[in-house]
Amino acid sequence: xxxxxxxxxxxxxxxxxxxxxxxxxxxxxxxxxxxxxxxxxxxxxxxxxxxxxxxxxxxxxxxxxxxxxxxxxxxxxxxxxxxxxxxxxxxxxxxxxxxxxxxxxxxxxxxxxxxxxxxxxxxxxxxxxxxxxxxxxxxxxxxxxxxxxxxxxxxxxxxxxxxxxxxxxxxxxxxxxxxxxxxxxxxxxxxxxxxxxxxxxxxxxxxxxxxxxxxxxxxxxxxxxxxxxxxxxxxxxxxxxxxxxxxxxxxxxxxxx
DNA sequence: ATGTCGGAATTATTCCGA
Numbered sequence: 001x002x003x004x005x006x007x008x009x010x011x012x013x014x015x016x017x018x019x020x021x022x023x024x025x026x027x028x029x030x031x032x033x034x035x036x037x038x039x040x041x042x043x044x045x046x047x048x049x050x051x052x053x054x055x056x057x058x059x060x061x062x063x064x065x066x067x068x069x070x071x072x073x074x075x076x077x078x079x080x081x082x083x084x085x086x087x088x089x090x091x092x093x094x095x096x097x098x099x100x101x102x103x104x105x106x107x108x109x110x111x112x113x114x115x116x117x118x119x120x121x122x123x124x125x126x127x128x129x130x131x132x133x134x135x136x137x138x139x140x141x142x143x144x145x146x147x148x149x150x151x152x153x154x155x156x157x158x159x160x161x162x163x164x165x166x167x168x169x170x171x172x173x174x175x176x177x178x179x180x181x182x183x184x185x186x187x188x189x190x191x192x193x194x195x196x197x198x199x200x201x202x203x204x205x206x207x208x209x210x211x212x213x214x215x216x217x218x219x220x221x222x223x224x225x226x227x228x229x230x231x232x233x234x235x236x237x238x239x240x241x242x243x244x245x246x247x248x249x250x251x252x253x254x255x256x257x
Numbered sequence: 258a259t260g261t262c263g264g265a266a267t268t269a270t271t272c273c274g275a
Binding site: 009010012013014034036060061062107109147201202203204205206245247248 | 258259260261262263264265273274275
């Protein structure tokens, strides 16, 4: 079973690019973030024609998450308690025996911006709500764009970025709280020493300069971690394809036995 | 190089968010 997470940065603008990627990688399940499209304008048929069921929690213009699945999906949750004003950022579905949640964590904008404490509160809500989404002994996945760099190795600036937004102790402590509920960062578990990024700023030639961050994760319960065959950050699809512009995030792919 | 994108508001340009 091939699972992926991908911040597509605008599903309508990315549609042809996404189709190229689906054709090339043939994932079974994809968690998408920043679809940026109202639910009534979502191109469901484009994906159904490719054999994917679609589940979304979205809104006009900004944010929005969705799940593509070749297996039947049952939506069991959208959003976090008390966090609706932060936008459409979480959806949970059940696929056969797997609980699959994808999230788009608030960016926070800047340390002195009102959105930063909102980001921390959202992460607190995520961690406290997670046990009601999935039990520790269950097959469950929590994937998405977390907008947090967990460790210095996950930033192109290394320790020099400590304390900047995405790299603060407050954000890192909350990511750690999430993994301490029993979730495993599947990439880091498989590759303890590798520096691999999942996001590069569009500006300043950051991609070609190697100036990236690893902020997109597939977290899994131990029952899922035991099934991992491979974890790949699909860097090729951060590049232009057939003249089509890429998202600023690369997909992260996990192959399970 | 504060250097690029996507989308909204509003009508080809400016603003916002990332």
